[in-house]
Amino acid sequence: MSRFLIKRLFSATLTLFAVSVLTFLMFFALPRDPVTGMCPKNCNPERLERVRDDLGLNDPLVSQYAGYMKGIVTGRDLGSAQGGRCDAPCLGWSYVTNEAVSDTIARVLPVTLSIVIPAAILWLLLGVGLGMVSALRRGTWLDRMAIGFSLTGASLQLYFVGAVLLLVFVYNLRLLPVPSYTSIFDNPAKWASGLVLAWVALAFLFSAIYARLSRAQMLETLSEDFVRTARAKGLAKPTVYGRHALRAAITPVVTIAGLDVGGALGGTVITETTFGIQGLGRTAVDAVRSGDLPTIMATVLIAAVFVVMANVLVDLLYAAIDPRVRLR
C-alpha cells in the first residue's frame, strides 16, 4: 500500500513538473511582451530594456525557470522593484497588479473554495440521491422524472442557467443581493446569500451527470450476484442496498467526482465570470489577457495541483472502498 502511494506521488510530482515547464514555454510563445503590460504608454526603449534586465527577462529561459522553481522551494530575493525578499512558497511578483502573487492567491483562493466546496456537497448529495432513488424505483414516474431532470441539466450551459437565475432572483424578484464574496468568518449570512446562486447553478448542472452515473451503476450492481446472495441470505433490504450495493456502485462515482472537484477547484472560470465574482478562475483569465506570467504560472500550477491531488486521493479512496483494488 505505501509502495503504491509512493509510486503515485512520484508520478504526480513528475506531472506537476511537466505542467510548470509547459506553461512556462507557452508563456514565452505568447504574443504579448510582458514588459509593455507594466509600463504605461510613454516608455522609451532604454527604459523598457532596463526593466527587462531587472526582471531577468533577458536571462536564458532555463535560468529564469530555475529561478522561479527555486523561489517556490526555498524563497528568493526579487530585488527592490519587486517587493524585496520573497519567502518560501515564492510565486513571484506581478508587475501588472503590483503585488506578490502569493498575496493575490491568498485573496482569491478562499473565494473559489467557497464556491466549489458547498456546491460539490450539494451536487453529490442531489445527484447520487436522485440516481439511487430512480434505480430502486426503476420504471416509475419518479424514475422518469429523475432521468428527465438529469438529461435537462446535462444539456444546459452554466452561463445560461446563471443568467436566468440572476434575472429571476436578483433583478426581478429581488430576493437575493447581487452575487459577491464576503468571508464566511466576517459574516456567514452574507457569505451564503452572495454565493447561493452559484452553488445552485453548479449543483443543477453537475448533479445531472452524477444522477445518470449512479443510476446506471446502481442498476448494474443490483443485478450482480453478491447483492442477490445477500438478499437471499435474508439480510434486510436497507442493509443490502445501503451497505453492499451502494458501496460497489459508488466507486466509479468517486473517480468522476475527484476529477470534477479537482478541476473545479482549479478555477471555475465560467461560474466566476457569469456571477462576476473574482476567484482563481477569473484571476487566471485576467492574467492571460495581460500577459502576467507569474500569476499565470501560479494559477495553472494550483489548478494542476488540485487535479493531481484529487487523482491520488481517488486512487486511495478506491482502494479503501473496493478491496479488490488493494490486491494490485
Added chain:
Amino acid sequence: MSLSPVEGVALAEIESGTGSGGPGVKGVVGRSPGQLAWLRLRRDRTAMVSGALLVFFLLLGLAAPLIEMAYGVGPREQFQKLLDGFGMPLGYAGGVTGDHWFGLEPGLGRDIFIRLIYGLRTSLFIAFAAALITATIGIVLGALAGYLGGWLDAVINWITDLTLAMPFLIIALALTPTLTLRFYGERGQVSSAFGVGVLIAVFAIFGWTSTARLVRGQVIALREREFVEAAKASGAGLGHMLFRQLLPNIWAPILVSFSLAVPQFITSEAALSFIGVGLSDETPSFGRMIYRSLDFLQTDPAYVFFPGITIFALVFAFNLFGDALRDALDPKSSR
C-alpha cells in the same frame, strides 16, 4: 463487473433464438451483433424521435446556403432601419416579423434566424470534426497502451494525467492568440476557416483522454481472450490484432462516447466564446450568439431565448440519442 463472454453470447443466443431462429433453421445470412442492436434501436421511441431531430438539425446545417436563398436574408446583412434609437429592434418579441422569423439582433440588426442556421452549421462542423479527431487519437493511444502494456502504457497514462491536469480554459485562452500570431503576425486579417481550425486543434489536444481511457480499459479486458490468442498463434501482426480483432468488439462504447462527445464540444465552443476565445464575430456560431445575447437578458429577452433554446434542443437531442444508443448496444446496462 463486466459482461463475461459466455453470458454475453448466451444472451445473444437467446435473442437470436426467439427472433430468426437458431442455426438449425433455414436462412443463410446471420444477424450480426450490430444488426441486433440496430433492431433494438429501431424499436426505441426516444431514440427514433431524438434521432429524427438530429437528422433535421444536420440537414438544416448542411442546407444553410439553400435556406438563405429561400429565406432571402443573409447572415451578415444589417437592418438598422428596423432598430430604434437605442439600437433595440422595433416591434414585439425582439422584432419578430414575417421577414425576420426570430427577430433581429440589437445593435447590428442582423437576422437571428439565418445566423442561427449558419451558427448551427459552424458549431456542428466544429463538434463533429473535433469528436472525430479526438476519437481517432483516443482509439489509437488507448488501444496501444492497453494491448502492448508495459512502459508504453505507463507513458501514455502519464500523458493522459498530464493533459487532464492542465486547466483547459486557461490554456485555450493562452494558446489561441499565440497560434493566431504565429500564422498571421500582428495585424493580419484572420480568416474564419483559420479560427475554426484553431478551435478544433485546441479541442483535439485536450479532448482525447476519455476515449483513450475507455478504449484502454476495454482492450485490457479483451486482450487475454482466446480469439485474440488464436490470431496471435496464426502470426497476426499488431495492426491485425488492434484493428481486425479488438476494435470490432469495442465499437459500441466508442460510438456511445462519440455521440456524447459531440454535444460536449458544442457546449465547449460556446464556453470558449464566453470567455472571449474562439471565433470572430464574422463567423456565426452558437457560442458567439449566446455570449453576445446575455448582455440583453433584461432588455431583449427574445434575443437570449432563440439561441438558448436552439442550443439546448440540439444538445438535449444528442444526449437523449446517446443514452438510447447505449441501451441498444448494451442491453444489460440499464432498463
Added chain:
Amino acid sequence: MTDEPLLRVRGLTKHFPVRQGLRATGLVRAVDGLDFDVRPGETLGLVGESGCGKTTTGRMLVRLLEPTAGTIEFAGRDITHAGRRELRPLRQDLQIIFQDPYASLNPRHTVGRIVAMPLQVNGIKPPGGVKARVQELLELVGLNPEHYNRYPHEFSGGQRQRIGIARALALRPKLIVADEPVSALDVSIQAQVVNLLRDLQRDLGLAFVFIAHDLAVVRHFCQRVAVMYLGRIVEIGDRADIYERPQHPYTRALLSAIPDVTRLGPAGRIRLSGDVPTPLDPPSGCRFRTRCWKARDICATEEPALVPRDGGDQATACHFPEVAGATEAIVEEVSR
C-alpha cells in the same frame, strides 16, 4: 522410432513471478523441466489435474508464452525464442485449439472470416479462392458450408468448437496443440468432437498434443500419454503401457478414478488424500510425496528422475515404481 521427432522439448520451464506492488515476492513454478518428443503423425496425450501446468505447456509450444528455460525444437529448428518473423513459416505447421469454444471465436466476425483469418494474416491465397477453401474446411469438420456468413452466437458449443478446429486446419498444419478441446462440452457432444479429431488425425496425418485433465478422454485418441503433476512429467509411455501397466502411483490413482476401470475391483479405487500443493512452494524431492501412500524418507530428499524402466519406452519418475503384474499387491496395500 527411427524417424526424427517433429517436436522435441527439453527442460521446458515456465516460472511466473508473483508481484505485490513492484516487488516480486515469489515464483509460480507452473512448468518445471519437461522433456518429451512428438513424432510426425503421432498423438501425445498430456494429462493431469487442474493447475498442473498443462495449459502453460501448450501455450509455450505454440509460443503464446515465452519459456523461462529449456528448448523447443520444431521440425529440427530451435523455436524457443524465435521472433514473430522467424516463426512465420512455422506458424503454418503449428496450430492450437482452445478449451473455451465461447471465448475463442471473435463474436464480431462471421464464421467465414474466423476460419479465413489464418490465411489472411499469412497472405495465403488458396487456388480456388478463400471462400471455397473455407467452405471446404467447414465441410471437413462437419458443418454446413452454407453457414459461412453466420456469427458465432448462432451456433452451439459443439459447433463452435468445430469452427475452432476448422480455423486450426486452415493452414494445413503438421502439429496441433489441443487444450482440453472437449472439456467445456456436454458429455454427449464430447465423443462426437473427439471422433472428429481422430478422423482428421488419421486422414490428414496430423500430430497432436492433446491436453486433458483425466485419462478417460485421451484413452481412445492418443498413442502416447504423458502424466503431469505439479509442473513435471511423472510418467510417459505408450497407451497400452500407461493404461495396463502403470508404474507411477499417481498414474494409478488417476486410472482408478475412471469408472470403467473395473479390473481393480471396488476396493481398488484410490482416493488421494490432501490437496495439490501450491506451485509457489512445491515439496522437496518427489513432488507427489505429500499425497503418496508409498512415500519413504528418500522421497523427500531426492528427486526421482524420469527414467525408462525395464529397458522399454515407458519412463517413470518414482523411487518405488510398480513392478509389472503387481496390481493385486497394490490393491491390498491401499485397502489396508
